[in-house]
Amino acid sequence: MKNIQWFPGHMTRAMRDMEAKRDLCDGVICVLDARAPIATVNKNLRSIFGEKPVLYVLNKADLADSAKLDGFIKLFEGQGRYVVKCNSTNVSSKRVLLQKLGEITQEKRARAQAKGVNRTFRFMVAGIPNTGKSTLVNLISGQKRAKTGDKAGVTRDVRWLKCGAFDLLDTPGTMPPAFDNQYHARHLAYIGSINDEILDMDDIALELLGELATLYPEYLTERYGITDFSEKLGMYEALCKRRGFILRGGEYDYERGAKALIDDFRKGRIGKICMENPSDYTDYTL
Ligand SMILES: Nc1nc2c(ncn2[C@@H]2O[C@H](COP(=O)(O)OP(=O)(O)OP(=O)(O)O)[C@@H](O)[C@H]2O)c(=O)[nH]1
Ligand SMILES: [Mg+2]
Incomplete structure (x- = not known):
């Protein structure tokens, strides 16, 4: 990415x-x-x-x-x-x-x-x-x-x-x-702390799905009916399908899918979330 x-x-x-x-x-x-x-x-x-x-x-x-x-x-x-x-x-x-x-x-x-x-x-x-x-x-x-x-x-x-x-x-x-850490930079993108206009929203949506699948898979099932977490693209397509984001030629409308996911995330509609785990930062000093 x-x-x-x-x-x-x-x-x-x-x-x-x-x-x-x-x-x-x-x-x-x-x-x-x-x-x-x-x-x-x-x-x-x-x-x-x-x-x-x-x-x-x-x-x-x-x-x-x-x-x-x-x-x-x-x-x-x-x-x-x-x-x-x-x-x-x-x-x-x-x-x-x-x-x-x-x-x-x-x-x-x-x-x-x-x-x-x-x-x-x-x-x-x-x-x-x-x-x-x-x-x-x-x-x-x-x-x-x-x-x-x-x-x-x-x-x-x-x-x-x-x-x-x-x-x-x-x-x-x-x-x-x-940013010396792109993993944290992505978290800033998810929460809207980086100007959306410089972001590739497809990338951001895929990465967000990947992280949510690890941290909160049950939320993805609940909101988007996603049950197979093995592939980011597969989840992205399942989301588009579930929401009816399909273009005239039968292609997935990824743009609308990304927008819906990121909007849901930012407004708290996916669930109450924290992208970072305190147990991973026991050596971190603020
Ligand atoms: N749910 C929720 N929304 C909040 C909270 N605090 C701020 N917001 C919303 O977050 C958005 C950003 O708030 P701002 O106060 O403009 O943020 P800022 O840090 O001053 O942003 P910049 O001036 O761009 O650096 C707004 O839509 C606020 O309504 C909060 O505690 N909870
Ligand atoms: Mg301000």
Whole structure:
């Protein structure tokens, strides 16, 4: 399959702007996707975060396999990280986020209060495209102030937003300049963190079917009636057949098949999924 690479120019600028604003921040909120917690870590952001405390938010938890997700939370907490799972589209997650941010800023707040100062705290909200950064900013602010959208690269510029006791810096999604791991790059493609226009959707659909056949075969049976998992192309054709995606000449309409599969996956219609297994990452440090 074709190698995936995507690093548009606005990301270089965004990273420069983020670095320039870092020292103003009390901490960072790094938004990961709970369906691919490892693939959505951009290790290049570490140097931008510097020594600031980082809250890792496993967002879109409503779409994720909770057993695996809890495994990742345990793993990261075991490494002394601040981690929280979140559904940024649901107001009930706001309390959990505020509680964590309060924990992280507790000492600074106590020091300020001892001096009679009631200050706000600043956090940079960073991560890969489409993980829900702007949605999370809106959740905390209680208003739809930042633009959001279900495709990669909606936010183009860094922007401060007042969110109650916090000032949050919404930032554009950023990628590493090159993917050294195509397996993880594909996970980013499945969840919509890479611009669909540069992807070969046929390839992506085939690979996604292959991975789902290993991880969640029962979901493929349930949704598409697939029972033979031996061949990716066979599964692709079974899906097209089941959905009636057949062209006039009797050929399979792969394009519609790919679109339906990827759309179902992204909207959580296939099931609650996590493409990565915490047990494979016991040696991984966040
Ligand atoms: N189901 C679900 N959808 C979410 C959640 N958070 C965000 N979304 C959706 O994910 C899509 C992307 O959200 P954005 O907030 O625009 O993502 P972003 O990280 O700011 O994206 P860029 O600005 O492109 O980097 C939108 O369609 C949101 O409604 C969540 O926790 N659960
Ligand atoms: Mg955004």
